[in-house]
Amino acid sequence: MKVVLALGSNVGRRFDTLQGAVDALFDAPGLDFVAVSPVYETDPVGGPPDQRAYLNAVVIGSTMTLGPKAILERALGVEAAFGRVREVRWGPRTLDVDLIMVGDLLSEDPELTLPHPLAHERAFVLVPWSQADPGAVLPGRGSVAGLLADLDQQGVRLRPDLALQPPD
Template structure:
């Protein structure tokens, strides 16, 4: 007797013929305008609501001095979110931009201008990209304590692609401008 496949069960991968691997991604969140903590929490909620994205870790929140910003820039709140995702990197970038837009992020010609919300893709698996719209791994994250410290907190064995252990990179940065905010906690809802 031959077994016939059940015609009512659809395997999504066979529809397109593509396998979509699960990749670990690191997203950095930041805000220095408006209700900073509410913006970070809203970004976390929006990431959690994204189809094909699973949050695996959320760092503590840090208050940080602005880096390479205009003189009037106020301090940031920063955190890092670890996710597993089957989304392609460009689609994940589109989602990050949409979340920023939802929090009324204004884009400016001024480099590192103050912002209600910043959602940066730091790494997406082992994906490399040097396109204007998507640079992976993030080209400056390995130099920034406000990304490295929360990343290390949530993933002590983290490795930055082509650069080495996050712990070693953090040791090479100036950490004087970052302060742990124990009184602020991002929560998955």
């Protein structure tokens, strides 16, 4: 099954944190690396508090053995390893790892909604995802390219000077 994870950081050494997250997500068995998007700098979304711009990327993996909750647990563990603190909703963060989709699974589970319930509205997810996987489809919503056509992308800027590497 294809697994799509969105990464974001706006505190500390943002790029180093994103690279560390890519490495850590694929460090344990069960999740295989497929692709990583270019890095984008994006305006914060969601309101106060005022905060620094984010670096965002999307990483794509595949699994034959891990279920969605195991992948979520791994993502939360990686966030914690990089000092993620959840004090202010939409607030600054060292690392945000969002599980966007797992295969074509649809879930309304309160602990894990799939696909991610806001992914179709977020240019900072869809722009990098479209670069990593041009034919991507968000289950239940349609093609990523089609969803992007309806979104304002002004706050999403390519950072050609930054390139995430596949995990070691």
